[in-house]
Amino acid sequence: MASARSAALLALLLICAAFSAPAAAAGAAKAKGVSGHAAAPPCWDLGTRGECVASGGGSRCRWCRSEELDDMCFGAAEAWRLPRQVFSCDPPAGVAHARK
Known part of the structure; x- marks a missing residue:
């Protein structure tokens, strides 16, 4: 039973990581701007x-x-x-x- 919980927890962590990676990449691209240069300072x-x-x-x-x-x-x-x-x-x- 403990191994089933571990497997379910691992699967949940992998799903969360898969969905958060594209969001983090989009945030980094937005910070750099469309042309790849750093965004203007505030x-x-x-x-x-x-x-x-x-x-x-x-x-x-x-x-x-x-x-x-x-x-x-x-x-x-x-x-x-x-x-x-x-x-x-x-x-x-x-x-x-x-x-x-």
């Missing part, structure tokens, strides 16, 4: 305005300035939600050119 890891604006052609990250807190790079959705009384964020790259 916006909050970009320390200067130039790096922030250059990331994703200016569409992915926004540089936000504050009198009370440190200036920082935020993702576009995060920058939109920041309180306007505290932060002033750069507009998207396409918006500045569209107003001319």
